[in-house]
Amino acid sequence: MTASSLLDPDQIVFPKLGLDFRINDTAFTVFGFDIKWYSLLIVFGLILAMIYGFSQMKKYGIDPDRAIDVILAGILGGLVGARIYYVIFNFDLFKDEPLSIFKIW
Numbered sequence: 001m002t003a004s005s006l007l008d009p010d011q012i013v014f015p016k017l018g019l020d021f022r023i024n025d026t027a028f029t030v031f032g033f034d035i036k037w038y039s040l041l042i043v044f045g046l047i048l049a050m051i052y053g054f055s056q057m058k059k060y061g062i063d064p065d066r067a068i069d070v071i072l073a074g075i076l077g078g079l080v081g082a083r084i085y086y087v088i089f090n091f092d093l094f095k096d097e098p099l100s101i102f103k104i105w
Contacts, residue, residue, distance in 0.1 A: 033105075046075075 007013060012021040026034040050071065057064055087094055087101050094101050 008022070010022050010024060012023060013019070023037070025036055025038075027037045027040055028035050053067065054064060057067060083101075083104060
């Protein structure tokens with residue numbers, strides 16, 4: 001690989017089409033918090049899954065109230081699980097200051 005063939009992290013290139021884009025990983029900022037593109041895609045996917053799921057619940061006899069409880073528990077479990085995963089595989093960042101594990105912002 002030559003130095004000219006390496007891409008920046010924010011660069012998307014379609015060489016045979018002659019297209020070269022640079023995309024900032026921050027979509028926008030709200031009250032000083034950066035909203036990243038990947039988080040918007042995750043939320044959009046979750047919303048689409050919920051719309052599809054709720055449209056199919058009657059067909060399978062599932063109570064929508066119970067489904068909302070499961071969805072909320074799944075989101076909470078996913079967030080906690082993702083943080084545990086991150087801490088385990090980046091333990092060197094937390095070993096000197098264990099309370100920083102809870103600093104998720």
